[in-house]
Amino acid sequence: MSFVLHPRLAADTHLAADWPLCRVLLMDDARYFWLVLVPRLDGLTEITDLSSADRAQLIEEAARAGDIIKRAGAAKLNVGALGNLVPQLHLHVVGRHPGDPAWPGPVWGHSPAVPYRPLDRQARLDLVSSG
Numbered sequence: 001m002s003f004v005l006h007p008r009l010a011a012d013t014h015l016a017a018d019w020p021l022c023r024v025l026l027m028d029d030a031r032y033f034w035l036v037l038v039p040r041l042d043g044l045t046e047i048t049d050l051s052s053a054d055r056a057q058l059i060e061e062a063a064r065a066g067d068i069i070k071r072a073g074a075a076k077l078n079v080g081a082l083g084n085l086v087p088q089l090h091l092h093v094v095g096r097h098p099g100d101p102a103w104p105g106p107v108w109g110h111s112p113a114v115p116y117r118p119l120d121r122q123a124r125l126d127l128v129s130s131g
Contacts, residue, residue: 003040006088012113014121016128021057022091024065026124029113033072033095033124035065044089047081062093068131069095072124082108 005023013025013036021041027034039050039058047055066077074095081091094107102110116124 003042005038006086006090008086009036009038009088009090014116014125016125019061019064021054022061024061024128026116026121026128027092027094027113028115028121029107030116030120031101031114032107033069033074034107035069035093035128037061037065037091037093039089045083045087046089047091049089058091062091064131065093065128068127069093071131072127073097078107080108 003023009025013027015023016026016035017024018040019037021039022037023040025036025038027036037058039054041050041054044050047058050058062079066079069077072095075097076095078094078096079091081089083089096103096107098104
């Protein structure tokens with residue numbers, strides 16, 4: 001089988017990069033630097049579905065995403081694999097800072113997303129592709 005991205009993830013994000021294990025997506029919410037890592041393996045719903053080598057790779061890629069987000073100015077990283085609405089295994093890496101709309105609570109379900117303006121979106125995508 002070939003990798004197919006869940007339609008909800010495809011609708012809410014922009015393709016940023018393909019790393020060794022994961023497709024890296026930029027969540028279309030300009031209030032947060034928010035990346036979503038989706039292992040490009042079919043049929044996964046939980047981190048425990050990954051081999052130990054792939055779990056280690058996922059953590060390395062999450063750290064890479066976090067480094068990019070931190071260099072862009074985030075004060076704190078929130079990392080989570082919720083999967084309640086999208087069963088396909090994916091990992092959120094979200095840059096947070098005091099004063100963001102959801103601070104100090106979670107971003108999930110806080111309020112409607114604010115889509116990126118095209119130039120701002122491209123600047124974020126460029127950070128990911130160069131990081």
